[in-house]
Amino acid sequence: MARTAIVIGAGLGGLAAGIALSRVGYEVSVYEKAHELKEVGAGIMLYPNAIGALRKLGAYEAVAAAGSFGRYGRYLSAEGKSLVELDLLEVGLEKEAIAIHRSDLQRALAETLGAEKIHLGMPLKSFDDNGKATAHFADGSFATADLLVGADGLHSVVRKQYVKDGEPRFANCFAWRGVVEGEFVGLPPETGMLIFGAGLQFGAMHIGQGRIYWFGAVADKKGSQGRTSKNDALALFENWAAPIPQLIGATDQDALLTHDLYDRKPIFDWGKGVITLLGDAAHPMVPFMGQGGCQALEDSIALGASLREPPNIASGLRKYENLRKARTANFVNQSRKSMASSMTKLPIACALRDFVLSKIPPKVLLKNLHTLNNYDMPDLG
Numbered sequence: 001m002a003r004t005a006i007v008i009g010a011g012l013g014g015l016a017a018g019i020a021l022s023r024v025g026y027e028v029s030v031y032e033k034a035h036e037l038k039e040v041g042a043g044i045m046l047y048p049n050a051i052g053a054l055r056k057l058g059a060y061e062a063v064a065a066a067g068s069f070g071r072y073g074r075y076l077s078a079e080g081k082s083l084v085e086l087d088l089l090e091v092g093l094e095k096e097a098i099a100i101h102r103s104d105l106q107r108a109l110a111e112t113l114g115a116e117k118i119h120l121g122m123p124l125k126s127f128d129d130n131g132k133a134t135a136h137f138a139d140g141s142f143a144t145a146d147l148l149v150g151a152d153g154l155h156s157v158v159r160k161q162y163v164k165d166g167e168p169r170f171a172n173c174f175a176w177r178g179v180v181e182g183e184f185v186g187l188p189p190e191t192g193m194l195i196f197g198a199g200l201q202f203g204a205m206h207i208g209q210g211r212i213y214w215f216g217a218v219a220d221k222k223g224s225q226g227r228t229s230k231n232d233a234l235a236l237f238e239n240w241a242a243p244i245p246q247l248i249g250a251t252d253q254d255a256l257l258t259h260d261l262y263d264r265k266p267i268f269d270w271g272k273g274v275i276t277l278l279g280d281a282a283h284p285m286v287p288f289m290g291q292g293g294c295q296a297l298e299d300s301i302a303l304g305a306s307l308r309e310p311p312n313i314a315s316g317l318r319k320y321e322n323l324r325k326a327r328t329a330n331f332v333n334q335s336r337k338s339m340a341s342s343m344t345k346l347p348i349a350c351a352l353r354d355f356v357l358s359k360i361p362p363k364v365l366l367k368n369l370h371t372l373n374n375y376d377m378p379d380l381g
Contacts, residue, residue, distance in 0.1 A: 002027045003313070004145035006135050008124050008158055010037060012044075012102070013279025013296030014151035015109035018117060019057045020304030021149075023380045029143060030113070031135065033123035033152075037110055039102040042177040042257060043213025045070065045192065045205060045290050046105075046297075048096040049372040053297035056380055062108035067100030068206040071190040075357055078197035080186075080241025083358040084365060091366045099192060099205040099213065101179065105293075124157045129273040147274040147313050149303065151296075154262060156281035162271065168262040171286045171336075173343060174224040175217040176233045176258055178251035181210050184243035195244065196354060199345035200236060201288075202244050214247045217288075219343040223260040230256060261286050263336065266329030276317045278303060283328035288338040291331045298377065299324055305378035323378070 005021045007014045010032035018028045046054070046063070054060040071094050073086035088094050110118060122141075128134040133148035150158025154168055187193060192205035199219035207213045216233050227233075230253055238245045263284045270277040279296030302323045310316025344350055 005029070006031065006133055006143055006145040006148045008135065008148065008150050009152035009156075009279075009281070010034075010110070010118055010120070011039065011151065011153055011279070012105060012109065012293050013281075013299060014149070015106065015113055016053070016057060016297050016300035017149050017151050017278050017303055018113045019059065019109065020300040020380060021307065022113065022117070023058070024304045024308040026146075026307070028113070028117050029145065030118045031122040031124065031137070031143070032118065032120050035121040037106055037118070037120070039106040040257075041102040042179045042215070043099060043205065043207045044102050044105060044293050046098045046100065047290065047294050047372055048093055048369065049375045049377070050294035050297045051096050051098065052375070052377055053294075053301050056301050056377065057109075057112065057297075059108050059112040062111065063100060063105060064098060066104040066108060066208055067098040068208040069095055069190060070097040070099050070192050070205060072188075072192070074191060074193040076193060076195045076241065077354050078195060078200070078240045083196075083354055084360065084362055086362050086366060088366070088369070090363065091370045093366075093370065099207045101207050101211065101213065104208065124152065126161055127158060127275065129275050131274070133274045147276070147307075147317065149276055149278050150281045151278040153280045154284045156277065158275070159277055159281050162275060162277075163267065163269070165264070165267065168264050168284060170223065171261040171263060171339065172221045173217060173219050173286070173339065174227075174258065174260045175215050175287075176256060177213070177215045178248070178256050179207070179211050179213050180247055180250040181212075182250065184212065184246055186241070186243040187212065195240065196342060196350070196357075197240070198347065198350050199343055201342055202237060202240065204243070204247055212247065214251075216248070217261075217343065219345060224258045228256065228258045229253065263332060266325075266332050268325050268329070270321045270325070271317055274313050274317065276303075276321060282324075283332055285332045285335040286339050287335070288342060289331060289335045291335065295328050295331055298375070299328075301377050301380065304380045308381050
């Protein structure tokens with residue numbers, strides 16, 4: 001008789017977990033509170049470690065077809081001065097970074113998993129662990145399986161019941177996000193850019209199918225405070241170098257996203273018995289290293305590999321957690337530090353940041369990226 005698994009949440013981490021568990025022999029049911037699969041967000045960069053995970057999940061080809069390969073990276077000042085120019089071909093990673101719309105990534109993962117395994121409009125109310133896992137849903141129905149994975153994001157219901165650590169911490173920062181179509185001077189194909197100002201940061205990248213994803217981050221303890229229009233974004237970025245104001249101006253107002261940014265302090269107790277956490281439910285991080293989704297994909301591989309042939313399910317889940325806790329905690333902490341250094345408002349600190357960045361040899365930055373690709377990811381078999 002096949003072992004069974006419940007996954008709560010059909011975001012990137014939940015779908016990847018479902019695929020990994022299916023590949024090691026589990027009958028998987030993924031439950032999602034939304035009535036349709038619609039990933040919140042605009043674009044995501046999948047770095048070499050995430051590419052490795054997608055290959056193991058069997059989803060790489062679909063993702064590569066939908067997204068855009070990144071080869072060149074540019075770091076600039078708000079005035080348009082080049083600080084660093086990167087070429088991934090120099091370290092053999094030309095085809096090892098993909099920028100993609102989150103909805104396209106979600107669709108590719110859902111198709112790999114199989115629509116019949118995804119149950120929409122099923123918000124979790126609570127769960128029980130009595131040797132087996134039982135999920136109780138808001139409509140009064142329930143489901144029972146050999147294990148339950150909480151992959152239900154930043155405001156995880158599973159985490160709330162198990163960890164009881166309250167609300168996530170506000171990062172004193174918010175961001176606008178948008179997607180536009182067309183060609184823009186200053187952003188050639190296969191190129192991503194990151195631009196630094198005083199308490200401001202802007203990024204843009206091609207995400208496939210003629211689209212460009214951009215974000216504008218703002219250090220502000222008050223949060224977004226309803227600043228949801230293009231004019232709000234232009235008020236801060238209109239004097240920056242091209243193509244920044246042009247990208248903002250070309251964005252459909254109805255498609256512009258505004259989000260306050262949050263994370264949580266790392267914890268080292270993700271579950272007990274046949275319950276565990278994964279992705280943002282376990283280790284949410286601010287996006288200043290671009291590793292949130294990448295780490296969720298890594299989680300899924302470790303989860304599947306740890307449950308392939310465990311003495312029992314509970315010990316397999318603890319093995320998975322032990323494989324992942326230190327690495328993800330490091331990314332949570334480093335992402336916070338990266339935010340603090342790159343989003344500083346102090347003029348002297350901004351000048352020092354730009355000077356130091358301009359003096360770092362590109363090969364050093366590329367070596368750090370290459371290190372991610374060399375992460376020792378277990379096999380699913």
